[in-house]
Amino acid sequence: MLPEGPRALLRAATHQAFASVDRGLERGAVGEAFLGTLGMSGWQLGNSSAVLAEEAGLPGVPAARVENACASAGAALRAGLRAVESGARDVVLVAGVEKMNDMPSARRRYWLGVSGDTEWERLAGLTFAGVYALMADRYLTEHGVGPEALAEVAVKAHRNAANNPNAHFQKPITRERALSAPRVADPLGLLDCCPVSDGAAAVVLASEETARRYTDTPVVVTGDGAASDRLALQERESLTSLSATVRAGREAFQRAGRQPADIAFAELHDCFTIAELLALEDLGFAGAGEAAAMTLSGATAIGGRLPVNPDGGLKAKGHPIGATGASQAYEIFLQLRAAAGARQVAGAERALAHNVGGSGASATVTIFERGP
Numbered sequence: 001m002l003p004e005g006p007r008a009l010l011r012a013a014t015h016q017a018f019a020s021v022d023r024g025l026e027r028g029a030v031g032e033a034f035l036g037t038l039g040m041s042g043w044q045l046g047n048s049s050a051v052l053a054e055e056a057g058l059p060g061v062p063a064a065r066v067e068n069a070c071a072s073a074g075a076a077l078r079a080g081l082r083a084v085e086s087g088a089r090d091v092v093l094v095a096g097v098e099k100m101n102d103m104p105s106a107r108r109r110y111w112l113g114v115s116g117d118t119e120w121e122r123l124a125g126l127t128f129a130g131v132y133a134l135m136a137d138r139y140l141t142e143h144g145v146g147p148e149a150l151a152e153v154a155v156k157a158h159r160n161a162a163n164n165p166n167a168h169f170q171k172p173i174t175r176e177r178a179l180s181a182p183r184v185a186d187p188l189g190l191l192d193c194c195p196v197s198d199g200a201a202a203v204v205l206a207s208e209e210t211a212r213r214y215t216d217t218p219v220v221v222t223g224d225g226a227a228s229d230r231l232a233l234q235e236r237e238s239l240t241s242l243s244a245t246v247r248a249g250r251e252a253f254q255r256a257g258r259q260p261a262d263i264a265f266a267e268l269h270d271c272f273t274i275a276e277l278l279a280l281e282d283l284g285f286a287g288a289g290e291a292a293a294m295t296l297s298g299a300t301a302i303g304g305r306l307p308v309n310p311d312g313g314l315k316a317k318g319h320p321i322g323a324t325g326a327s328q329a330y331e332i333f334l335q336l337r338a339a340a341g342a343r344q345v346a347g348a349e350r351a352l353a354h355n356v357g358g359s360g361a362s363a364t365v366t367i368f369e370r371g372p
């Protein structure tokens with residue numbers, strides 16, 4: 001069987017998004033569409049947004065591609081939110097797609113490489129695993145913690161993904177297996193890395209008044225934030241904190257009028273296990289150096305104080321670059337409507353999504369709440 005291309009992935013994801021609208025949504029109601037994609041493999045690099053409009057059955061609707069590397073769909077979601085919030089559009093479609101597998105690994109490395117700093121890091125041969133390994137090494141040294149916390153992020157992700165029929169990996173792993181996996185970039189092993197995934201995801205946004213026409217159980221975005229940072233690691237102030245995440249998080253909490261303790265669960269950008277620990281601290285869920293102990297205590301497991309990535313996260317659900325931000329929003333939509341099946345976070349009313357571009361040059365944070 002031929003592998004499914006980006007068109008088929010987009011068709012399936014947008015069909016699922018429209019099918020999730022309780023009272024049905026006529027395509028004519030959609031006023032605009034935004035697509036997150038890095039355009040990997042070079043498929044339809046120009047005008048890929050027109051492909052979204054075509055495959056979603058929205059011919060003639062204005063559509064635009066938004067590109068922020070791994071945070072492309074997070075940024076597309078933000079563009080969609082602004083279109084609705086401003087009153088310019090009543091209903092908006094936001095989707096993301098990436099097809100990463102049907103190309104030789106050298107070409108894939110090129111596509112991933114162009115999302116990092118191309119003047120220094122790429123010339124030195126640094127991969128994303130290498131970049132995050134530098135952060136991980138610094139974190140473990142600075143805070144005097146062992147690699148077990150990194151392994152536990154992976155164990156928890158694989159356990160959650162085992163209950164997600166859409167996940168890339170659906171088999172649990174043990175901590176011992178994670179710790180003894182082949183090294184990719186020390187201290188990160190194979191099981192500390194997100195895989196190379198194909199996928200698409202989509203969500204429909206509407207003004208609150210319009211949403212009420214289509215459902216009695218809407219999910220409301222109460223706040224969002226975004227920020228950028230210097231591209232190259234050597235230009236940044238810290239290796240153990242992503243300042244784009246810190247700033248995006250503060251903006252989102254402030255706009256929502258909420259604080260970390262109000263969040264029932266989070267979808268965090270765990271492209272490498274260390275990234276989840278940094279995000280827990282950068283978003284105020286844990287103090288500096290405390291995310292390791294928090295993770296080892298089980299607090300981030302389903303049933304813990306702050307479940308993280310109930311869908312399996314980038315680590316085990318998979319990370320089709322440009323689709324990830326939309327898939328996080330879709331998981332939160334399911335969870336807040338108590339429709340997440342075996343991986344349901346009981347009674348969840350409020351959640352946070354965190355999407356990072358590359359090694360942290362951009363980030364978006366969005367807060368969602370169960371509708372009143």
Ligand code: COA
Pocket residue numbers: 070112128129169184190191192193194195196271319358359
């Ligand atoms: N986690 C768990 N298992 C993985 C895996 C991952 N991330 N990647 C591959 N595997 C498994 C495969 O399923 C396969 O298992 P099998 O032998 O039982 O079938 C085995 O490991 C070998 O797979 P292969 O595809 O040959 O691995 P690889 O060595 O080519 O790639 C990585 C492994 C870690 C290098 C690759 O997944 C990678 O580059 N990940 C990071 C992607 C990235 O940088 N994204 C952007 C983030 S900012």
